[in-house]
Structure formats: structure tokens, C-alpha cells
Amino acid sequence: MKIAVVGTGYVGLVLGACLAESGNDVVCVDKDAAKVRMLRRGKVPIYEPGLEELVKRNKTEGRLVFTTELPKAVRASTVVFIAVGTPQGEDGSADLRHVLGVAGQIAKAMNGYKVVVNKSTVPVGTAERVREVIRRETTHPFSVVSNPEFLKQGAAVDDFMKPDRVVIGAEDPRAAELMVSLHKPFTRTGAPIMVMDCASAELSKYAANAFLATKISFMNEIANVCDLFGADVDRVRQAMGSDRRIGSSFLFPGVGYGGSCFPKDVKAIAKFSADKKYDFKILKAVDAVNELQKRVLVKKIETHFGNLKGKTIAVWGLAFKPKTDDMREAPSVPIIEALLAKGAKVQAYDPEAAKTARGIFGSRVMFAARNYDALKGADALAVITEWQEFREPDFARIKKLLRAPVVFDGRNIYQPEQMKAQGFTYHSIGR
Numbered sequence: 001m002k003i004a005v006v007g008t009g010y011v012g013l014v015l016g017a018c019l020a021e022s023g024n025d026v027v028c029v030d031k032d033a034a035k036v037r038m039l040r041r042g043k044v045p046i047y048e049p050g051l052e053e054l055v056k057r058n059k060t061e062g063r064l065v066f067t068t069e070l071p072k073a074v075r076a077s078t079v080v081f082i083a084v085g086t087p088q089g090e091d092g093s094a095d096l097r098h099v100l101g102v103a104g105q106i107a108k109a110m111n112g113y114k115v116v117v118n119k120s121t122v123p124v125g126t127a128e129r130v131r132e133v134i135r136r137e138t139t140h141p142f143s144v145v146s147n148p149e150f151l152k153q154g155a156a157v158d159d160f161m162k163p164d165r166v167v168i169g170a171e172d173p174r175a176a177e178l179m180v181s182l183h184k185p186f187t188r189t190g191a192p193i194m195v196m197d198c199a200s201a202e203l204s205k206y207a208a209n210a211f212l213a214t215k216i217s218f219m220n221e222i223a224n225v226c227d228l229f230g231a232d233v234d235r236v237r238q239a240m241g242s243d244r245r246i247g248s249s250f251l252f253p254g255v256g257y258g259g260s261c262f263p264k265d266v267k268a269i270a271k272f273s274a275d276k277k278y279d280f281k282i283l284k285a286v287d288a289v290n291e292l293q294k295r296v297l298v299k300k301i302e303t304h305f306g307n308l309k310g311k312t313i314a315v316w317g318l319a320f321k322p323k324t325d326d327m328r329e330a331p332s333v334p335i336i337e338a339l340l341a342k343g344a345k346v347q348a349y350d351p352e353a354a355k356t357a358r359g360i361f362g363s364r365v366m367f368a369a370r371n372y373d374a375l376k377g378a379d380a381l382a383v384i385t386e387w388q389e390f391r392e393p394d395f396a397r398i399k400k401l402l403r404a405p406v407v408f409d410g411r412n413i414y415q416p417e418q419m420k421a422q423g424f425t426y427h428s429i430g431r
């Protein structure tokens with residue numbers, strides 16, 4: 001199939017590369033000329049495991065090309081995906097400027113029947129708005145499809161190749177059939193392809209993200225209550241999770257959720273519900289709890305030291321989660337800002353996100369090239385992102401490098417008994 005993908009970010013680039021991998025001819029479009037130049041050289045501008053190999057291979061084999069010229073890409077394709085950003089607007093709603101702008105550009109370039117697919121996360125009713133924009137600009141036939149993306153950054157290629165489910169919102173049977181056949185190669189293990197109306201497809205994405213965020217905020221509150229009563233959230237989590245109605249995944253407390261999706265999607269669903277005079281109380285609380293949770297670790301650090309003036313805190317992990325270089329809404333940002341505001345110095349290390357973090361903090365934070373370098377002369381270590389390489393460190397070395405053996409574990413990756421046995425003063429979340 002001839003496919004165009006507009007937007008080569010975390011979603012668009014993975015989508016384009018995976019569709020090329022299954023044999024389609026894909027042209028990826030981005031307005032960012034520097035990004036396109038880089039991609040043409042086979043370089044991937046983001047860190048996403050397995051993506052660069054996929055891009056290189058399909059580029060070399062001629063199935064994946066990159067351009068800034070949207071009209072040419074549209075004319076050469078039958079299916080056109082919109083995978084541009086839908087950032088949070090000032091009032092919490094999703095900003096649809098990019099999506100609707102691209103829809104207009106696609107319409108102007110049409111030269112025959114096109115299936116225009118909304119891959120971006122968009123509020124209910126957006127398919128209809130995209131349809132209206134296109135209708136105004138062209139007399140060519142077209143169908144609009146909602147095909148929300150459920151991939152996780154850090155495992156995006158794997159998630160796309162082996163999805164739990166594919167959701168297709170399509171009112172037109174011809175477009176639905178085309179989308180089903182496009183996704184068949186990725187669902188051979190039996191993952192369902194669910195065809196539904198556009199509104200339900202659009203809401204499915206928000207409902208899934210909002211529910212996951214709810215799980216996180218719920219567990220963070222359980223952890224805070226554990227702290228008050230001396231209970232162990234690991235025990236509570238295991239006891240809860242072994243109930244099959246609950247399940248054991250996504251029950252890990254920490255320093256709050258971040259990233260480019262959960263924070264904005266929780267706010268957006270609350271906003272578009274409010275626009276229909278519905279007060280989504282749970283999600284307002286989920287958001288508020290998350291804001292508070294970002295302060296829990298700093299409070300523990302402050303309580304331990306009394307005063308942070310002149311103290312140096314080593315920070316392991318800056319990205320909003322492991323296996324990504326993405327710093328969007330990363331909890332590390334408010335945590336480090338709070339430490340700096342209280343007079344502490346910060347020495348940080350992250351395997352992939354340091355470059356982006358440098359753009360945020362500049363010279364206010366010392367960035368170490370290796371994990372242990374961040375510890376030299378620090379008064380304590382704070383773990384903020386649970387990268388695999390932090391899970392089994394050389395504790396004797398950590399003790400030697402720190403001024404005092406104090407660890408604040410914002411992700412509960414170490415065991416309290418073991419830390420105590422090794423002579424650490426150890427603080428974690430809800431244990």
C-alpha cells in the first residue's frame with residue numbers, strides 16, 4: 001500500500017518504519033527540515049530502542065523515504081496518517097491547531113480517493129471536524145478514520161509490532177477494510193482489531209490513558225498512607241495485585257507520572273467533559289494527587305537534612321521514564337527545581353536524557369558523564385527514573401563516593417532490609 005505519515009515524532013516515525021517493515025511504501029513528512037535531513041542520513045533524532053535499525057533497513061531497501069513536501073506525499077498515497085502533536089492548550093484542552101492545519105493541507109493536495117487517518121490523540125468529535133475541514137477544501141472523495149495509538153515510549157517498536165489491540169474508528173466500510181488489512185500483519189497472534197464508530201475510538205484512547213493514570217495516583221496515595229502507618233506498600237501491592245479482578249501491573253508508586261501523554265490526556269478528558277457540563281471528579285483528583293506526589297521525595301530529603309543549603313544531591317535518572325530521552329513533564333524537573341530553590345546543588349546523570357535536560361537546567365545542574373561520577377562528594381543519592389542500570393549497582397562504591405550513605409529511592413528499586421544491612425540510611429515511597 002502507498003502510505004503517507006505526517007509528523008515524524010515518537011508516534012509517526014515508529015508508525016512509518018513499522019508499516020514499511022511490513023512491505024508498504026511509506027513517505028514520512030515533517031515540517032522540521034533539520035529532522036528530515038537527519039532521517040535521510042539514517043539518523044533517528046529520538047532515542048527509542050530498535051527504531052534506528054528499522055529506519056535504516058527500510059530506507060536502504062527503498063520502502064521508507066522522508067520529505068518536507070506534504071502535497072507530493074499526499075498525491076503519491078492512498079492512506080494518509082496524521083501523527084502530529086496535540087499539546088495541552090492553556091485551558092487544559094488538546095490543541096488541535098496542528099491536526100486541523102495538516103487536514104487542510106492534505107485536502108488541498110488531494111488528487112483522488114484518500115483515507116485520512118487520525119493517529120494523534122484527539123478529543124471526541126475531532127474526526128468530524130477533520131471531515132469538515134477537508135470537505136471545505138476538496139471535491140475529491142475521502143474517508144476519515146480514527147486510529148488511536150497505544151504504544152509506550154521505550155517499547156514503541158515492540159508495542160506497534162505486537163499490539164494488545166488495534167482500534168479503528170470508521171463509519172465507511174471501504175476505509176475500515178483497508179485499515180484492517182493494513183494491520184493484519186501485526187495481529188497474527190490473535191490480538192483483536194476492533195472496528196467501531198469514530199467517537200468511541202477517540203474516547204477509547206483517553207479512557208485507557210486516564211485509567212492508567214488513575215491507577216498510578218491511587219497507588220501513590222496508598223503509599224502515602226503506608227508511610228503514615230508504617231505499612232509496606234510492596235506487601236499491599238502484591239496482596240492487591242493477586243486479585244485477578246485487579247491484576248498486578250501498573251501498581252507501582254513513585255514520584256508521579258509524567259511524559260507527553262498522561263498529564264495532558266487526563267486534563268483533556270476532564271476539559272472536554274466539562275465542555276458538555278460533566279464534572280469528571282475522579283480525573284481532577286488524579287491530576288491533583290500527581291502534582292502533590294512530585295513533592296513527596298523532596299519533602300523526605302528536606303526532613304532528613306533539616307536544611308538543604310550547601311547540600312549536594314546526586315540524581316540518577318532524568319527522563320520521565322526509562323528507555324526514553326523524553327523529558328516532557330518529567331517529574332525530575334519539578335524535583336530538581338525544588339532542590340535548587342532550597343539551596344541544594346544537584347549532580348545528575350541520565351543515560352539518554354542529559355542533552356535535553358541540559359537545555360532545561362543549563363549550568364544550574366552539573367551533568368555527569370557516568371552514573372558513579374554523579375555521586376562524587378554528594379551528601380545523598382536520589383533515584384528518580386528507574387533505568388535498568390541503576391537496579392543492581394555496586395553499593396560499596398556508592399558508599400565510598402557519597403559523603404554519607406544516604407539514598408532516597410523515588411522508584412522503590414532497592415530493598416529496605418538490604419540497604420539497611422549495607423549501612424545505608426534509606427528512604428523510599430510507602431515502605
Ligand code: NAD
Nearest residue numbers: 007008009010011030031032084085086098120121149153
Ligand atoms: P512529537 O512531538 O514527538 O512529534 C510530532 C511531530 O509532528 C514533530 O516532529 C513535528 O515537527 C511534526 N509536525 C507538527 N506539525 C506539523 C505539520 N504541520 N506538518 C508536518 N509535521 C508537523 O509527538 P508524539 O509524541 O509523536 O505524539 C503525536 C501524537 O500521538 C500526539 O497526539 C500524542 O498525544 C499521541 N500519542 C503519543 C504517544 C507517545 O508515547 N508519545 C503515544 C500514543 C499517542
